[in-house]
Amino acid sequence: AQTVTQSQPEMSVQEAETVTLSCTYDTSESDYYLFWYKQPPSRQMILVIRQEAYKQQNATENRFSVNFQKAAKSFSLKISDSQLGDAAMYFCAYRRITDDKIIFGKGTRLHILP
Amino acid sequence: DSGVTQTPKHLITATGQRVTLRCSPRSGDLSVYWYQQSLDQGLQFLIQYYNGEERAKGNILERFSAQQFPDLHSELNLSSLELGDSALYFCASSVRPAGDYNEQFFGPGTRLTVL
Numbered sequence: 242a243q244t245v246t247q248s249q250p251e252m253s254v255q256e257a258e259t260v261t262l263s264c265t266y267d268t269s270e271s272d273y274y275l276f277w278y279k280q281p282p283s284r285q286m287i288l289v290i291r292q293e294a295y296k297q298q299n300a301t302e303n304r305f306s307v308n309f310q311k312a313a314k315s316f317s318l319k320i321s322d323s324q325l326g327d328a329a330m331y332f333c334a335y336r337r338i339t340d341d342k343i344i345f346g347k348g349t350r351l352h353i354l355p
Numbered sequence: 356d357s358g359v360t361q362t363p364k365h366l367i368t369a370t371g372q373r374v375t376l377r378c379s380p381r382s383g384d385l386s387v388y389w390y391q392q393s394l395d396q397g398l399q400f401l402i403q404y405y406n407g408e409e410r411a412k413g414n415i416l417e418r419f420s421a422q423q424f425p426d427l428h429s430e431l432n433l434s435s436l437e438l439g440d441s442a443l444y445f446c447a448s449s450v451r452p453a454g455d456y457n458e459q460f461f462g463p464g465t466r467l468t469v470l
Contacts, residue, residue: 252396
């Protein structure tokens with residue numbers, strides 16, 4: 242069974258600094274999707290970034306980028322120039338190509354210090 | 356705003372009761388998903404419907420059931436409620452099921468509190 246592990250329950254970063262959130266996963270599949278979702282206090286689940294396993298190039302969305310290490314089954318999220326609005330719970334997630342079930346990690350709560 | 360609507364936003368009920376959560380997918384989306392977010396279990400996939408038919412099942416209790424209607428809205432029915440059923444229930448929708456990537460858009464959730 243596929244699993245997603247986020248080992249950092251909480252993290253803090255100074256505003257304007259860079260922070261990296263860690264995620265590891267376990268799967269026997271060769272093709273799959275990985276995601277980072279953001280859940281702010283409003284509780285809305287917001288897709289931050291997506292990575293296709295068959296792409297070697299790391300995905301980037303503005304201040305958000307990932308470090309995808311397929312062999313190590315590692316998928317970290319880097320947030321550059323942290324802003325107060327980045328404060329939220331961040332979930333790492335996995336989805337097989339062949340089905341729609343998204344498997345989520347337990348989440349990392351990110352605090353931004355002014 | 357994702358375009359997915361869920362009602363009610365909050366629901367408070369007692370143990371043993373039955374509730375229905377409602378979800379309207381984005382316009383044009385045929386697939387609906389239900390997820391449960393609880394403190395101890397985290398975010399878990401419950402069930403998926405596509406164009407009215409059940410497509411995939413996850414960790415959904417037998418006390419829970421769902422359906423998708425011809426107008427594509429979906430309802431999640433929770434019965435014989437227990438304290439542990441208190442959670443945030445999300446609905447998500449996508450254009451079509453698996454294959455090419457298609458994003459699941461999440462609704463704002465329904466907060467269920469069982470007293």
